[in-house]
Amino acid sequence: MPTPPSSAPWLRAGQLVALLLTGAAYWGLAYATPRTHFGQLLGLFAVAGAAYAWLLHTRLPLRWGLGAALVFRLLWLPATPALSNDFYRFRWDGLLVSHGHNPFAKTPRQLLAATPTDSAALPLPELRHLLPLLNSPAYFSVYPPVCQALYGAAARAFPTSQTGFLMVVRGALLLADAGAAALLLWLLPLAGWPARRALAYLLHPLAVVEVMGNVHMEGAVVFFLLLTGALLARRRAGWPPGAGPGRGHQAAAAAGAAAAGPAAGAAALSLVFGGAGGQPRAAVSPLSFVGFTAAHRPQPGLVFPKF
Numbered sequence: 001m002p003t004p005p006s007s008a009p010w011l012r013a014g015q016l017v018a019l020l021l022t023g024a025a026y027w028g029l030a031y032a033t034p035r036t037h038f039g040q041l042l043g044l045f046a047v048a049g050a051a052y053a054w055l056l057h058t059r060l061p062l063r064w065g066l067g068a069a070l071v072f073r074l075l076w077l078p079a080t081p082a083l084s085n086d087f088y089r090f091r092w093d094g095l096l097v098s099h100g101h102n103p104f105a106k107t108p109r110q111l112l113a114a115t116p117t118d119s120a121a122l123p124l125p126e127l128r129h130l131l132p133l134l135n136s137p138a139y140f141s142v143y144p145p146v147c148q149a150l151y152g153a154a155a156r157a158f159p160t161s162q163t164g165f166l167m168v169v170r171g172a173l174l175l176a177d178a179g180a181a182a183l184l185l186w187l188l189p190l191a192g193w194p195a196r197r198a199l200a201y202l203l204h205p206l207a208v209v210e211v212m213g214n215v216h217m218e219g220a221v222v223f224f225l226l227l228t229g230a231l232l233a234r235r236r237a238g239w240p241p242g243a244g245p246g247r248g249h250q251a252a253a254a255a256g257a258a259a260a261g262p263a264a265g266a267a268a269l270s271l272v273f274g275g276a277g278g279q280p281r282a283a284v285s286p287l288s289f290v291g292f293t294a295a296h297r298p299q300p301g302l303v304f305p306k307f
Contacts, residue, residue, distance in 0.1 A: 015060050018051040019068050022203075025051075026072055030079040030213060041083070048205040055203065062196050066181065069202035073177065076212040077170055078163055084214040088133040090151050091165050093141050095123050095130075097152030098159065108137040123159060147217055169215050176223040177202070177211065183226040190233055 025048040033040050055065070081087050093103040096111075099121050108131055115122070131137055143151070150172055158164025184198035201207055201222070211219035 011058060015055060015058060015064065018055050019064070022048050022051045022068070023072060023075065026075050026208065029083070029209060030076050033082055035082055045205060052203055052205055056200060059196065060199060062199065065196070065199040065203055069177075069181070069199070069208075072203070072208050073174055073212045076208075077167055079213070080162070080166070081214050083209065084216070085133065085135050087166065087169075087215050088130055089136065089141070090143070090147075090169065090215065091155060091162065092127065092130050092134060093143060093148055094151030094153075094155030094165065095126055095159065097148050098156040099123060103141045103143075103148055107140055108134055126160065146220075166215060170212055173211050173215065173217070173219045176220045180219070180223045180226050183223070183230050187226065187229055187233060
């Protein structure tokens with residue numbers, strides 16, 4: 001139903017306030033919320049989630065949403081992740097890669113307990129500083145080669161700066177989200193859905209916090225998943241308007257994304273299980289919070305075979 005002209009200014013003002021509240025919540029999560037302050041964490045997430053739901057329900061203009069999605073991500077750029085300490089292992093692996101060492105060959109404890117003969121090429125002071133900060137010093141690295149290449153490039157660019165390392169990784173993730181936005185804006189109309197549905201992912205609190213906040217790689221997973229869909233769509237150039245994959249195919253893609261990580265699952269579920277009439281269902285899925293919580297539980301040891 002179109003908005004009456006008399007209420008449009010008030011609606012836009014309310015949406016602007018909601019965007020400002022969301023930005024303030026993200027700033028609080030990025031710079032003023034220790035991991036152990038659960039009440040504050042829950043409250044700020046509740047503000048961001050409620051604002052997200054209301055903005056989708058009131059049909060936030062696409063341009064506003066795209067601009068807000070960019071600003072929300074840039075807010076995190078220099079922040080040290082407070083909700084996850086995985087980034088210490090990212091940097092550890094990156095330092096090894098940037099100095100020509102195989103990050104899968106030894107656990108961190110093994111490496112420093114019996115340093116290799118070419119240890120002069122290793123940044124031992126940085127590694128010794130990182131070791132007590134790792135959440136899995138007795139485990140082999142579980143991060144795949146594409147991630148290792150990114151971590152290595154970031155560590156090569158900033159070998160002694162944690163903030164610089166994080167900014168490089170976040171820059172890559174920002175490019176992945178920009179690519180995901182472009183693909184969504186192309187694929188959704190092709191499938192008969194409004195381009196506005198892209199905001200269901202781009203503004204999702206878990207997509208923002210998990211990817212840009214905690215520097216997890218689910219954002220790249222979403223981009224490549226969408227790129228796969230775009231390449232398939234190009235092969236089906238004869239699609240009539242509104243045609244596209246059925247709900248079964250969409251649910252399968254969502255399940256695959258959810259297996260890749262909580263932010264990817266939240267994104268796919270938001271897009272697949274949206275409401276009727278082309279408007280996403282304005283709710284933050286409980287399954288998304290379950291996925292977020294599970295991602296922060298201690299994980300069992302995963303051991304890579306030695307190369």
